[in-house]
Amino acid sequence: MVQAVLSDIDGTLVQSNWLHASAWQDAFSVGGIDLDVEVIRRQIGKGGDELIPVFVPYWRRRILEEPLKAYRKFVFQQDYLEKVEAFPCTRELFHRMKKSGIKIALSSSANKDELETYKAIARVSDLVDISTTADDVDRSKPHPDIFETALRRLGAKPASVLALGDTPWDAEAAGRAGVRTIGVTTGGWSQQELYDAGCIEVYKDVSDLLSNFDHSAFVTLS
Template identity: 75%
Template structure:
């Protein structure tokens, strides 16, 4: 049975992906890098250490990476964070995890400061067993560090855990440690894109997952039977 869930936050539990994309767009423009917001949005879910190299050549990263990340964090905190809102039924879903005996970890590429804000917005602080952010590991998603650290702190194993996320980067990250992923489309990706990335189920949003929880993989998937883990994209 499923014993643990490794849960992403941005775009999964809170509406924030476009706000993060806007903050990155503003930061890149100051550095003379002009990008379409949708192009950036498709990289959201990665931390700065993985996102910046997509748009900044190696020879400029030594100079730009740290100030870009610092300025982006400042922009997001001062101009965008107040506009983040939680998705409906997030607290109810975490109550359902508890009722089912599923231990919960928040596993995010967000900063610790952002995470604490999100926990307050979603009112799930008392329902979360473990919290891991990009500040706690060497590499953010789609590297496996965040999910791996969360799994370790929950004292669980890939065979008894599922990830919950909104981007292909979540599925890729989880897949690298043998954890399967349930997706939601609230991050801007289509169901097909999430299935192609390796998700075993995809829901419209947290509310739909909550409403169908008893029929979801959290309750029906027999993890005692070894199944082939979806091949992670980009591996």
């Protein structure tokens, strides 16, 4: 029986991946690094500690990493945060999970203040049991730290938990923590890409998952 879900939020519950990619594009541009927004989008789901090294060599990272993170956060809050919207049926899906006795942990590479804003946008603050963010760990996704911290706080075993996410980084991080992942394609990754990353089921979005909840792994896994 599934006892808990470790849910991502960016791109899974709220429509924000391309907004984050645009904010990173702005930050990299200020640092003299010009990147296509889609190239950056495929790294969204990682925290800045894992995303920046993809594009910035070590010798420049020592100087640029903290300014890039700070400017990305500033420009996202100033120019993009107000554009974030919840995907339809997010609250209804969480209600269905709670009705089934499933505890809900938000497990995100976002920082704590952004996560609190997203919870309000998605209208799920009262349904969430615990939250774990990049601020709580040394390494963000695709490392397992965020999921492992959530498991400890829940007092749950990996075999009794499912992760919910929209990127291969979610599936990889969860897999390293011994947790199986259900994917949604709202983050811009294809169904096949998410299966290849280790997802056991993939749905179009959280609304699709809600419609098929009684036949999903949340119900069928013993």
